[in-house]
Amino acid sequence: MLESLAYVGIATPAQKEWDHFGTRVLGLERGPDGPDGAQRYRADDALFRLAIHPGERNDVAYFGWGVSLPEQAREVAQRVEASGLEVFDGDPETAEHRGVEGFVWFHDPFGFRHEVSWGQVFLPSTFRPGRAHSGFKTGEQGVGHVVLLVPDLEAADEFFRGVLDFKLSDRIIDGKLDGRFYHVNGRHHTLALIQAPMTGLHHLMLEANSLDDVGTALDLCNEHGHPIVSSLGRHTNDLMTSFYVHTPSHFAIEYGYGGLAVDDLWVPRTFHKASIWGHAPGERNAELPPALVTRMPEPAAAP
Numbered sequence: 001m002l003e004s005l006a007y008v009g010i011a012t013p014a015q016k017e018w019d020h021f022g023t024r025v026l027g028l029e030r031g032p033d034g035p036d037g038a039q040r041y042r043a044d045d046a047l048f049r050l051a052i053h054p055g056e057r058n059d060v061a062y063f064g065w066g067v068s069l070p071e072q073a074r075e076v077a078q079r080v081e082a083s084g085l086e087v088f089d090g091d092p093e094t095a096e097h098r099g100v101e102g103f104v105w106f107h108d109p110f111g112f113r114h115e116v117s118w119g120q121v122f123l124p125s126t127f128r129p130g131r132a133h134s135g136f137k138t139g140e141q142g143v144g145h146v147v148l149l150v151p152d153l154e155a156a157d158e159f160f161r162g163v164l165d166f167k168l169s170d171r172i173i174d175g176k177l178d179g180r181f182y183h184v185n186g187r188h189h190t191l192a193l194i195q196a197p198m199t200g201l202h203h204l205m206l207e208a209n210s211l212d213d214v215g216t217a218l219d220l221c222n223e224h225g226h227p228i229v230s231s232l233g234r235h236t237n238d239l240m241t242s243f244y245v246h247t248p249s250h251f252a253i254e255y256g257y258g259g260l261a262v263d264d265l266w267v268p269r270t271f272h273k274a275s276i277w278g279h280a281p282g283e284r285n286a287e288l289p290p291a292l293v294t295r296m297p298e299p300a301a302a303p
């Protein structure tokens, strides 16, 4: 089934602010722009990993998942269709823009667009970070992980685990926090789902190759006034040492180091705390939106 998170697309009116933030703070490389003026950022030798498209409002444009072969994308498409959703073939022009050989796409039950692609374009030995940096942990683990807020955790689990075959890594149930974490490769989680009164992208996690890259990113966020959503801390489940920064497009980037690897013998666990230490709420959280909210749930029908 799905093998990794290959790329992510965001639409935003705050595109301009990304150039400095993406390169000089996060350490990504600005790649060639996309045809619609998308600013495309690289985290390794892949053509791009994060595309920041121009948009009237902040939104998730797409999540790009990677598989090895077109047959695997067809298999995913069949399972998604069997669940009652429509699946479309990506046109060759869009595939070229995404830097892949081909893809199929669909909207999940919550309205997020997913693209299942094969043949991602790589340019060996070309990645140059936007600032002094030891690079990002990608490879078979993909670009990182995404954490989605969903109004119905059971329905989301049924789709992502039941239909898309994400494997449960563990759960965190901590007071009001009810989250499930899933892997598709050696990364402890490539996807997490959090029960919430809304639908949205909470964060994208990027994993640096050195703890110093994380500390330096934290210094640069503070120096340039990017609000810290969660202070430096270490998670109980994936053991990631990380902090969270509020991006110009109102979702967070978790910037981490030292995440745990899992294998096929992994047994899911339950934690009653999200962090061993740290991850204290940021001072400005009350004035910031909680996540990139793609849409609120439909009002409940009258009984």
Ligand SMILES: [Fe+2]
Pocket (backbone or CB within 6 Å): 145, 147, 203, 205, 254
């Ligand atoms: Fe995370």
